[in-house]
Amino acid sequence: MDNVIIAKDLSLSYSNNETIINKATFSISSGSFVFITGASGSGKSTLLKSLFGALNPKQGSLVVGGVELNGVSRSKLNFLRRHLGIVFQDYKLVKEWSIEKNIMLPLLINGYVKSVALNQVEKLLKHVRLNHQTGKYPFELSGGEQQRVAMARALAHNPILILADEPTGNLDEYSSQLIWNLLEGANNQLKTTVIVVTHHIPKSLNVDYKHFHIEYGSIHEVR
Template structure:
């Protein structure tokens, strides 16, 4: 699913955010990406969904050479990747349903498909009863589940979750982790960034550890 070779990225004159990062992730794998704050996890994610450019190296995501994409065709990569953020990135003035449907509207799905897929995605995260609520009316865990439904609704091959449980208490975090595992069982490749030791201990998934921009375990 992902093949990365000697990725290198630096911002300004400081220490590089990523140095010679190489790894391979197979289709259908569940991988924890971990490391201390500032280790380069978010930078790596941003490179994988085309938000940041590489200084050196090559990365293939689902067969797409990310470095070769230009601003007009980056969307082809982003439609293959579902991204979940720590801060949810929900639109506060849209209902739960509309937040999820938004992802479908963007890819030009028709009304009927949007309704069907949005409902399906909300069902899979157990939030159909909250479809008319607005994000500020929901708890952190519920908001994250909306974000997961939005990442799921376009049926991506790869899910990148950047500290999705960072703002949640342990019990809810476990529920969220279970949601990602459910998606993984349905065939999706999941990379979940976390520095929660608890989470890493309770599950036996492959570990990708970054330290100061270098892969120390893959």
């Protein structure tokens, strides 16, 4: 099985003074479901940011989807991001756009014609159980509903890799379980690689997973 992520001696930092991730070496196989845990401030979100190019490596090599991110060009980074789905804890929906338009964004970026994109959005809204909210704007939805819109957006273009940062951290039990079911389904049915930063690994998840833990700047696999 090919590796979708390969890190070698990877160091990450927001300044020249403090190294948050220190010379980490690891790989993640295509089609894996991976949890990343660690104490608050350990570097979980920092690592996730590096995986979609929001933070450049300080040292070492980081290859995601065949693209080396240390010194990556803007064109190659944009190419990679068109194949990623990203779910943030704070949703990052465009407030001025309807939920349909929010979900449609990655489809239009990837060149889908509008009629096909609209059909896909309709299916996704049913999938995340929000078809009764069509025409609404993010501020009209609950936090759990907004995260389900964000999840639909991440799934819209059938990405090779989904990156989720505490996707259920602020959600009610119903929405949390739905998010986990969607991530599990993407992994089991579509063979999408899923990487989730979380404080708590759910016990109910029906998927084989890997578990990486970050502590004192080091990343190690928990077996």
